[in-house]
Amino acid sequence: MREIKTETLTLVLSKLLGTKIIGADYQSNQLHGGTVGDVHLITGNAENTDGVELPYKIVLKTQKKWERYNDPDSWRREYDFYKSNFGALFSETFRWPGCFHVEMNEGETETQLWMEYIEGISGLNLTGDMYERAAEELGRFQGKLFAEQPAFLQEMTNVSKVDYMKNFYLHYRSWKRVYDYIRSDECKIPKHLCKMLIDIDERAEEIFSRIEKLPIVLCHRDFWVENIFHSDGKTILIDWDTAGWGYIGEDLASLIADEADIEHMVEYYHRCIPAYYKGFSEYADISHIRDDCVYEMILLMFGYRLVEWYMNAGEEDNLQEGDDERTLHIQTLQKIYEMRKE
Structure with missing residues (x-):
């Protein structure tokens, strides 16, 4: 996984934690992934403008461009869905993970999704x-x-x-x-x-x-x-x-x-x-x-x-x-x- 930009991390954590974050450390552990996409759990401590340290967990999903048989644009579908109003269709009892930031690189060959870490039974x-x-x-x-x-x-x-x-x-x-x-x-x-x-x-x-x-x-x-x-x-x-x-x-x-x-x-x-x-x-x-x-x-x-x-x-x-x-x-x-x- 490439190095995480400080400005991106503080932006994402400000949304996740509901407070202005001015700095954070991080550790990365791969959840699953391979040549197509990588999913990492990012953990650490963030500091807000009041000097309070807040622990956090968030998922970073990186998806590379590839062509699935009979569905060539599936690699960017979650990016497109999260950019749309699709999330408003869910209910309190059935939903997808919250998403705090999405990016597409300049060549439109890779997406990054910063998403809620789900803890539950699976x-x-x-x-x-x-x-x-x-x-x-x-x-x-x-x-x-x-x-x-x-x-x-x-x-x-x-x-x-x-x-x-x-x-x-x-x-x-x-x-x-x-x-x-x-x-x-x-x-x-x-x-x-x-x-x-x-x-x-x-x-x-x-x-x-x-x-x-x-x-x-x-x-x-x-x-x-x-x-x-x-x-x-x-x-x-x-x-x-x-x-x-x-x-x-x-x-x-x-x-x-x-x-x-x-x-x-x-x-x-x-x-x-x-x-x-x-x-x-x-x-x-x-x-x-x-x-x-x-x-x-x-x-x-x-x-x-x-x-x-x-x-x-x-x-x-x-x-x-x-x-x-x-x-x-x-x-x-x-x-x-x-x-x-x-």
């Missing part, structure tokens, strides 16, 4: 009640936007497109490495799970014809447990760089299947879908929907990805870790299989 530490709460809050948020159709949101240009899920699936399906593998004699994935995936391929046109009749809503598109925080009874959702127009229920596929809680996966499938529609129904009548297609969306979005992860497991790790990973991906596919069988 990832596989989320309980079933928290899963259900997150699903209901998301439904309520999407239902409100669907009903009210905020004008500025309709005018925003940097959002992912409604056909993103379909193009993502077709891109994976065209990849012969995974497509041919589940149809080959060398495939070690249980045959009934391969058949589940092949059946989806054979019915894809009919499935998408049903999905495309569903209401179009603003999707987060990365609504998985590592991006969901439960704090003081509130749901806080981070990482909005893939957000855009999609179909009602689409985000539930990520909540249920993306690096899932295997032991409770089927249970959460049955708990989260009704909770989501309960929240959505507070703002819009969706009683006419008889087939939400969430099960099919899970397979369309994660079927081939799980096959890829299975095939890649152990390539850079020891044999035991590879075996454990492959077992996890098979278990995930098995739980998806069990969802429809119940």
Whole structure:
């Protein structure tokens, strides 16, 4: 991470702490990141004009320009969202992290976001009640936007497109490495799970014809447990760089299947879908929907990805870790299989 400018740090901390800051020290610890983006927790003590020292924590997210398949401007989406009025759409119980300063470098190849540090429960530490709460809050948020159709949101240009899920699936399906593998004699994935995936391929046109009749809503598109925080009874959702127009229920596929809680996966499938529609129904009548297609969306979005992860497991790790990973991906596919069988 490059050195932080003193004037930027004091500006940000003045907003964060609600007092004029004249100086501050800092330490930086990487939370996660890589070649595309880096996220650091910045901590230290700040001094205000009265000479009072105030401890602080804040997140600095640096995002470099890159092109995601079928969504080339996603790298700057959070910057664009935070520069807009999007934050006003949230509620007390469902929101994103507060942002205190945004910057774009002169060459428009990198953004910096100074954001609130969220302390709460996340990832596989989320309980079933928290899963259900997150699903209901998301439904309520999407239902409100669907009903009210905020004008500025309709005018925003940097959002992912409604056909993103379909193009993502077709891109994976065209990849012969995974497509041919589940149809080959060398495939070690249980045959009934391969058949589940092949059946989806054979019915894809009919499935998408049903999905495309569903209401179009603003999707987060990365609504998985590592991006969901439960704090003081509130749901806080981070990482909005893939957000855009999609179909009602689409985000539930990520909540249920993306690096899932295997032991409770089927249970959460049955708990989260009704909770989501309960929240959505507070703002819009969706009683006419008889087939939400969430099960099919899970397979369309994660079927081939799980096959890829299975095939890649152990390539850079020891044999035991590879075996454990492959077992996890098979278990995930098995739980998806069990969802429809119940």
